[in-house]
Amino acid sequence: EADIYQTPRYLVIGTGKKITLECSQTMGHDKMYWYQQDPGMELHLIHYSYGVNSTEKGDLSSESTVSRIRTEHFPLTLESARPSHTSQYLCASSTTGADTQYFGPGTRLTVL
């Protein structure tokens, strides 16, 4: 069983607020990912990191930003939330040489 955590699990916030979604893993995985998923829809990769100080944009354009200062921590930030950002955000991690990604429980974000 993978140890990957996301906080908060649910967040309702007003337009224009700055928010940070937290993701942490205790497995020492070097690769971490952020996916965005609308209800009943497939997942889309928005950011990924292959190690400390390495971040890349994914397949789906996103106004969010990420940082990777520590191996275990990969936070996602929205500087000014908008209703179009309402979605579920899933964090995942994997280790180099292994192909399986393990997912956190997700953060369901609602922007009013």
Next chain:
Amino acid sequence: AQTVTQSQPEMSVQEAETVTLSCTYDTSENNYYLFWYKQPPSRQMILVIRQEAYKQQNATENRFSVNFQKAAKSFSLKISDSQLGDTAMYFCAFMTSGSRLTFGEGTQLTVNP
């Protein structure tokens, strides 16, 4: 570019019966990995089973097994003795070595009592 297609948006099965979920993919790569993830109402993504393309033997995990047809680029999931807790959205996913996961659109499976 790799694509993954799940042609069944919704399926249902009676408890204790067997159900098969379909998945096809498109790639020009020879070495890759295939996965089935389930996402129950809690919305957490849980790995169900994985298959390495270079292995001819179909992967099996308890009640879950796959039918991997490399030439046909098909990767179906069979769930035997379906249980109520199997009710979830099931996603087929594909990855080449060193690249990122590509997910299908998902199949919503409902197990009826």
